[in-house]
Amino acid sequence: MPKSGKPAPKPAPRPDSPLDADPETRSDDQAAASDPSRQQPSAPADTREVVWIQDTETLRAFCQTARLERVVAFDTEFHRERTYYARLALVQLATFRQIACVDPLAPGMDLSPLDELVLDPQVLKILHAGRQDLEIFVERTGQVPSPFFDTQIAAALLGLGEQIGYGPLVQKVCGVPLGKTQVRTDWMHRPLDADVVRYAADDVRYLAALYKNLNDDLLRRGRREWLNEEQRTLSDLNTYKTDPQAAWEKVKGTDKLKGVGCAIAQRITAWRETTAQELDRPRRRVLPDEIILDLARQRPRTEAPLERMRGLDPGIRKKYGARLIELVLESEKMPRDQWPDGRKRGVAREVDDALVMALAVVLQIQARRADISQAMLSSRAELADVVAGIRDVPVLNGWRRELAGEAMLDFLQGRSRLRAEKGKLILEPAGA
Numbered sequence: 001m002p003k004s005g006k007p008a009p010k011p012a013p014r015p016d017s018p019l020d021a022d023p024e025t026r027s028d029d030q031a032a033a034s035d036p037s038r039q040q041p042s043a044p045a046d047t048r049e050v051v052w053i054q055d056t057e058t059l060r061a062f063c064q065t066a067r068l069e070r071v072v073a074f075d076t077e078f079h080r081e082r083t084y085y086a087r088l089a090l091v092q093l094a095t096f097r098q099i100a101c102v103d104p105l106a107p108g109m110d111l112s113p114l115d116e117l118v119l120d121p122q123v124l125k126i127l128h129a130g131r132q133d134l135e136i137f138v139e140r141t142g143q144v145p146s147p148f149f150d151t152q153i154a155a156a157l158l159g160l161g162e163q164i165g166y167g168p169l170v171q172k173v174c175g176v177p178l179g180k181t182q183v184r185t186d187w188m189h190r191p192l193d194a195d196v197v198r199y200a201a202d203d204v205r206y207l208a209a210l211y212k213n214l215n216d217d218l219l220r221r222g223r224r225e226w227l228n229e230e231q232r233t234l235s236d237l238n239t240y241k242t243d244p245q246a247a248w249e250k251v252k253g254t255d256k257l258k259g260v261g262c263a264i265a266q267r268i269t270a271w272r273e274t275t276a277q278e279l280d281r282p283r284r285r286v287l288p289d290e291i292i293l294d295l296a297r298q299r300p301r302t303e304a305p306l307e308r309m310r311g312l313d314p315g316i317r318k319k320y321g322a323r324l325i326e327l328v329l330e331s332e333k334m335p336r337d338q339w340p341d342g343r344k345r346g347v348a349r350e351v352d353d354a355l356v357m358a359l360a361v362v363l364q365i366q367a368r369r370a371d372i373s374q375a376m377l378s379s380r381a382e383l384a385d386v387v388a389g390i391r392d393v394p395v396l397n398g399w400r401r402e403l404a405g406e407a408m409l410d411f412l413q414g415r416s417r418l419r420a421e422k423g424k425l426i427l428e429p430a431g432a
């Protein structure tokens with residue numbers, strides 16, 4: 001996760017570790033960034049030592065302890081600005097007794113003890129907004145780490161905010177103020193600054209406390225099962241697989257394409273996906289979305305017009321220009337009934353806007369009753385789907401149905417009504 005934070009008490013450093021550096025030597029910049037109000041956390045001081053792990057044996061020993069404790073908090077720092085696959089730069093782990101920052105770039109470092117730890121079904125992994133952390137291990141091992149507990153999802157189910165950041169959640173739940181997010185850190189840089197490592201350790205320092213607190217609340221409010229439902233997608237290996245044929249649906253603007261334009265966009269986006277994987281290069285560095293749209297609209301038959309397309313990398317054009325033209329021509333030869341239909345995705349339907357709004361009111365009432373954010377339950381677009389008669393939507397399934405979906409259906413079918421009374425809006429059975 002993006003990092004933040006005032007370091008907790010200074011850990012006992014190991015020789016050769018960035019933690020040896022004297023905190024007094026940090027730059028003026030960082031000194032200025034530390035806000036005096038952050039220096040006295042209201043929670044008892046966490047005295048856990050931070051160890052900097054640069055060899056496989058120490059990592060193995062640490063993972064062994066974590067496996068005995070059956071719980072580990074973990075976070076990763078990585079870069080993927082220049083690559084398709086994430087480059088792992090740092091792994092933070094916390095057990096009850098220790099916090100470790102693991103250096104995956106250390107010479108000779110073998111991360112297999114870590115892979116075994118995160119895949120161990122006996123060990124609960126605690127993470128915050130963990131999708132990308134999980135994805136890294138899916139790429140490494142071909143399996144989804146399990147079981148896990150995502151504190152961001154848990155917080156949303158408890159009405160603490162939709163996609164609350166780690167820092168704000170720690171502040172809310174533990175009363176510990178963490179510093180500003182340091183999004184610009186170059187995690188691949190070595191040696192890592194001592195402060196950077198300490199800040200990184202904070203990313204896992206409070207996860208176990210969050211887990212305990214949030215899990216207790218979920219249990220008390222009968223919502224623990226909801227978390228399993230919400231995490232089901234993240235636990236599914238398919239979530240991490242990309243289908244090149246479906247990739248074009250995520251390209252902005254393709255919903256406005258028509259006819260053969262959709263076929264071209266689909267083919268070229270599928271090509272981009274596999275090429276980006278082969279070259280291990282970000283998608284947009286192979287072909288920006290706008291170029292896909294240009295190709296789908298202009299349907300060039302020769303390479304000459306490609307030279308006028310702004311944003312098309314000259315290297316890519318020289319190497320793959322002929323292939324791009326081929327893809328356009330192949331798409332044009334496809335039989336009409338095989339063209340994908342872009343418009344199906346953004347179906348324009350005739351729905352009664354006022355009814356959609358009334359449904360939003362029912363949703364709001366139900367959300368307030370349950371003390372959960374409305375956005376967690378449904379969206380405007382989904383409500384329009386419901387009004388249009390579509391039933392295969394999240395709000396009409398699982399815990400959302402229980403909490404809001406049933407009430408919405410009752411309202412749509414005339415079994416309940418809205419009534420104003422003494423400055424309040426009341427949702428009541430129609431016969432009342």
Ligand SMILES: [Zn+2]
Binds near residue numbers: 001002003075076203
């Ligand atoms: Zn992080």
